[in-house]
Amino acid sequence: MRRGQRAKRGSRMGEMLLREVMLYQELVGAVGERWVSREEAERTSYAKDYSWLGRTWVRKGWKVPLPDYVVWPGSTEEVARVLRIANRYKVPVVPYCGGAGVQGGTLPIYGGIILDVKRMDRVLEIDEANGTVTAQAGIIGQNLEWALNQRGLTLAHIPQSAYCSGLGGFLATRSAGVLSTRYGKITDMVLGMEVVLPQGEVVRFRPVPESAAGPDLKRLFLGSEGTLGVITEATLAVHPLPECRRFRGVAFPDTATGLEAARQIMRRGLRPAAMRLSDELESLFLYKRAGALMVWCFDGFAAQVEAEEGEALRLALALGGEDLGPEPGEDWWEHRYTSAYPTAENLLLKSEEGWTIGTVIDTAGTFDYLRAVHGKMSQALSRYEGLLFAAHFSHWYPTGGMMYPYVLCMGAPDDERAADLYFRIQRDALRVILDLGGTINHHHGVGLTLGEFMAEEFGAAFATLQAIKRLLDPHNIMNPGKLGFEGREA
Numbered sequence: 036m037r038r039g040q041r042a043k044r045g046s047r048m049g050e051m052l053l054r055e056v057m058l059y060q061e062l063v064g065a066v067g068e069r070w071v072s073r074e075e076a077e078r079t080s081y082a083k084d085y086s087w088l089g090r091t092w093v094r095k096g097w098k099v100p101l102p103d104y105v106v107w108p109g110s111t112e113e114v115a116r117v118l119r120i121a122n123r124y125k126v127p128v129v130p131y132c133g134g135a136g137v138q139g140g141t142l143p144i145y146g147g148i149i150l151d152v153k154r155m156d157r158v159l160e161i162d163e164a165n166g167t168v169t170a171q172a173g174i175i176g177q178n179l180e181w182a183l184n185q186r187g188l189t190l191a192h193i194p195q196s197a198y199c200s201g202l203g204g205f206l207a208t209r210s211a212g213v214l215s216t217r218y219g220k221i222t223d224m225v226l227g228m229e230v231v232l233p234q235g236e237v238v239r240f241r242p243v244p245e246s247a248a249g250p251d252l253k254r255l256f257l258g259s260e261g262t263l264g265v266i267t268e269a270t271l272a273v274h275p276l277p278e279c280r281r282f283r284g285v286a287f288p289d290t291a292t293g294l295e296a297a298r299q300i301m302r303r304g305l306r307p308a309a310m311r312l313s314d315e316l317e318s319l320f321l322y323k324r325a326g327a328l329m330v331w332c333f334d335g336f337a338a339q340v341e342a343e344e345g346e347a348l349r350l351a352l353a354l355g356g357e358d359l360g361p362e363p364g365e366d367w368w369e370h371r372y373t374s375a376y377p378t379a380e381n382l383l384l385k386s387e388e389g390w391t392i393g394t395v396i397d398t399a400g401t402f403d404y405l406r407a408v409h410g411k412m413s414q415a416l417s418r419y420e421g422l423l424f425a426a427h428f429s430h431w432y433p434t435g436g437m438m439y440p441y442v443l444c445m446g447a448p449d450d451e452r453a454a455d456l457y458f459r460i461q462r463d464a465l466r467v468i469l470d471l472g473g474t475i476n477h478h479h480g481v482g483l484t485l486g487e488f489m490a491e492e493f494g495a496a497f498a499t500l501q502a503i504k505r506l507l508d509p510h511n512i513m514n515p516g517k518l519g520f521e522g523r524e525a
């Protein structure tokens with residue numbers, strides 16, 4: 036290398052070093068030294084989420100992209116300061132709440148700053164008379180629920196990850212709890228919200244039950260997965276704790292009959308808090324029974340539960356369902372958390388034959404769609420040797436519901452080819468979903484793993500979404516490369 040070139044490279048390195056020192060100092064100035072970390076252990080622990088990809092990286096000890104900094108802001112103003120700094124230095128920012136996302140949404144693929152909101156975890160106000168709660172975005176779901184329970188209230192947003200995911204993550208991924216059929220998804224519960232836009236401006240949406248003041252702009256940030264700003268606070272609707280909660284199991288001869296029962300129950304105007312139908316394979320695996328087993332839960336005041344459950348049972352029995360009494364439902368409720376843990380072992384088993392690949396492909400559509408997608412997806416994936424396809428249906432609406440397939444592929448190769456297989460299986464499953472007109476995801480979001488399907492899901496409207504992203508985030512600092520948006524130069 037010639038002397039001139041060496042000098043140029045030396046001065047470039049000096050510039051980069053200086054820039055790094057300055058960025059660090061500015062971050063320290065924004066949130067305090069204690070709340071900025073460059074420690075490798077810290078950066079490594081923030082480099083994964085609960086996606087198969089993220090966990091595989093860690094379990095196999097592969098070298099993964101690390102964030103350069105982890106920052107824990109303590110207030111909305113501190114979040115705004117960090118975003119202004121990131122804009123000046125043009126470094127990526129990945130908002131982070133519980134880190135329990137399953138689509139690679141928090142993976143820091145371009146390095147930069149992980150902005151963990153969990154220090155902002157206060158319940159700001161519980162308004163019993165109006166039935167609302169206002170809380171900061173970093174509060175863990177179960178802590179919020181406990182705070183409400185002490186006042187005789189419930190948010191009734193109970194995802195299986197309630198203990199390890201938080202309000203900001205729920206809103207940013209349009210999450211659904213197990214009681215969503217009666218109480219709605221988190222998006223149905225939001226009245227008002229505070230968001231820090233990518234360039235540091237703070238916007239607040241009024242906490243009103245409904246409005247006709249133009250388009251509902253706050254909804255743009257629901258499901259935005261950290262790509263359009265940082266959600267810092269929200270006001271949500273809450274309910275009195277139910278006076279009574281009743282469970283039951285009903286066995287149907289097959290999945291199609293179970294789906295028809297669910298359709299009739301929803302079309303009749305009944306609102307079970309939860310209604311979970313396992314297909315034949317899942318019924319065999321979970322309940323050791325042939326046929327398709329449904330468990331449900333009705334809650335509310337006693338007379339209402341009595342009437343609603345009685346009518347649901349009448350419809351189910353008329354279709355040839357067998358009443359199994361309360362036990363299967365109570366058992367499901369009691370084990371609603373434990374069945375998902377330990378997640379690593381669920382999603383990534385090492386067996387004699389090799390590794391297991393597990394995908395998250397929950398989809399939603401009308402009742403017709405649910406019937407079709409189950410058969411067609413199972414058929415499309417049957418070409419993979421060692422692949423197990425089982426599914427359950429839950430999160431119902433008057434017009435349809437959600438199917439959550441478990442796709443486990445035993446004997447996957449124990450190296451990088453596993454990722455290739457994972458994406459091939461996912462693409463085949465998503466092809467079926469898109470061709471049948473369903474949505475690519477019901478409640479886990481898009482993140483990194485489903486980004487490639489966003490253009491097809493949105494059609495021509497995706498260009499509008501991309502234009503909004505460019506307008507709000509001209510330097511593309513907010514979670515680049517997620518939701519199907521543009522990445523950055525590596």
Ligand SMILES: Cc1cc2nc3c(=O)[nH]c(=O)nc-3n(C[C@H](O)[C@H](O)[C@H](O)COP(=O)(O)OP(=O)(O)OC[C@H]3O[C@@H](n4cnc5c(N)ncnc54)[C@H](O)[C@@H]3O)c2cc1C
Nearest residue numbers: 132133134135136140194195200201203204210211261266
């Ligand atoms: C065992 C297990 C069970 C699960 N069960 C369910 C379930 O029943 N229902 C369900 O819906 N999901 C479930 N999930 C998925 C996951 O918990 C949800 O996607 C959850 O909503 C993510 O919340 P989080 O706090 O962990 O978010 P994170 O993983 O921290 O973040 C998820 C995404 O949101 C963005 N984000 C986080 N905070 C903010 C913020 N303040 N502002 C802007 N963007 C932000 C991140 O950048 C990322 O893109 C489960 C996951 C696991 C591991």
